Amino acid sequence: MQEFFKFKELNTNYKTEIIGGLTTFVTMAYVLAVVPKMLTNAGFDIHTALVLVSISIIISTLAMGIFTNRPFAIAPGLGSVAVAVSMVSENSFSTGVMAGAIFLSGIIFMLVTFLGLRQLLINAIPPALKYAISASVGLYIAFIGARSAGLIVAGKKSLVWGDLASKGVLVCVFGFIILLILQAKKVPASIIISIILSTILSILIGHSQMPSSFFALPMNPISAISQRISEFDFLNSLSFSIIPFVIALFIPDFFSTFGTILGVGTKAGFFDKNANMQGIDKCFKIDASATAAAGVVGVPCLCTYLESSAGVVAGARSGFSMLVVSFCFLLAMFFTPLAIMVPSAASAPAIIYIGICMFMGINKINNDDFTEMFPVFVCVVFTILASNIANGICVAIPVYVLLKIAKKDFSFSPLLYVMCFISFMYFYTLIAR
Structure with a gap:
């Protein structure tokens, strides 16, 4: 086992890998609650x-660990x-x-990865639009979180505050305050801690109840998979009205995985002086294949999780930690x-916080360049006003091209x-409905 995972070469051991794996799990365990x-x-x-x-998490993370020997965990991206x-x-x-649509985005990711087109697509999407999509998805996630807690509700003409005296809002505000304090103090697993404390408060004030048993056999996996496969409808997902959603699923998955592998890989010392990492294509192939496979049963795009960095900081260097x-x-x-x-x-x-963190990437936009800044603004605004991520993307892309042409910038x-x-x-499909 030590030879297979190259412990000696990576200067690691069982104890270190187990601690690193446990740290990664605790940090990303909130996924099961969210x-x-x-x-x-x-x-x-x-x-x-x-x-x-x-x-999906178990199989894809296991595959990443075995086939790439890298400490990168995989789970559904909240944006997706x-x-x-x-x-x-x-x-x-x-x-x-x-x-x-999820399956289609996974197939595209696989084609891009296996055909070596990754760099072409990375260069095709201008940075401003990458940040715009990430920020829009982030703000939309925060909106979903606020709405799920009753903090924001739909009024007669617009979004308004919900019942701020309700138990649900009290639990949400309490959890958010705890999360911010823990994040400010850089406490590990702050997200899962805030969820646990908020759940305890919810039970104490009668907003939710304790289960009759903490232990229970899970639902038959074969039954669950069969049920979702029987509803899989790939043919009807091949329409223009679905394409913007496929783009919205593909881009965050593709670029978040790329960014995470770069970030975590750098922290782990996997990159050489030329910024190259051996076997990086294997990581992309596993990630892409996992997205396509999970899409068949309706589990949104699996991506390499940034929380893997917590395990790396704790010492994880090999796939054994996965x-x-x-x-x-x-x-x-x-x-x-x-x-x-x-x-x-x-x-x-947790949903609100993660959404805000994604939105904060907007500070990388060049605000001095109107042709860069305005499409970002359009993407974010129309995503929220129309409660539809696809609308924001499909408005922003033509606006970006139009402004660049007007400026005679064809770069x-x-x-x-x-x-x-x-x-x-x-938009034609929307009009023709």
Whole structure:
């Protein structure tokens, strides 16, 4: 085992890898409390969602550890979950079509990765639009979190404050304050700690109840997978109205994975002096394949998790630590009552916080250049005003190209013209409905 995972070469040992794996698990364990709850807004049964998300994490993280020997954990990206859920809750697509769109984004990711087109796409999307999409998705995630806790509700003409005296809002505000304090103090696993404390408060004030048992056999995985596969609708996901959602799913997954591998890999010392990491393509191939496979059962895009950095800081250097992470998630499946008893109000602060962190990337935009700044503003505003991520993207891309042409700046990639055409076709489908 030590030879397979190259312990000597990586200067590590069992103890260090186990501690690193446990640290990564604790840091990202909030996924089990957050993602299944979000998927219930798309019509998923909570038990089905929990099992499918757990299995996806276990298998994909295990594959990453074994085939790449890197300490990178994989789980559903919250941005992708928000996009997928909005397809059903805001745009009335079926969960089968949603699964088809996720699968399609995974196939595109696989083609881009296996054909070596990654660098071409990275260069085609201008930085301003990358940050715009990330910021829009982040703000939308924060909005979903606030709405799930009842902090923000739909009024007669606009969004308004909910019942600020309600128990759900009290739990949400309490959890958010705790999370901010822990983050300011740089306390490890601050997200999961805030969720636990908020859940305890929720139980104490009667907003939620303790489960009758902490231990329970998980739902039959074969039954859960069969149910979702029977609803898989790939053919109806091949329409212009779906393309913007596929883009919204693909871009955050692709670039967050790229950025995470670069960031965590650098922290772990995997990159040489020329900024190259041996086997980086294997990481992308595992990530892309996992997204496509999980998409068939409706689990939104799996991506390499930034929380892997916590394990790296704790000493993890090999894929063995990912075996530890997978085993921990396997054990967690037998304690599903603990995850299910977490109310939306307790997980909402984590969703809001993560959304705000994604939005903060907007500070990298060149505010002195109107042609860079305005498309970002348009993307963010129309995403929120229309409660639709696809709308924001499809407005921002043509605006970006138009402003660049007006400025006689043709430095952008010709692929953006293709994206403009796709955006126009998307709005045509909305008009023709």
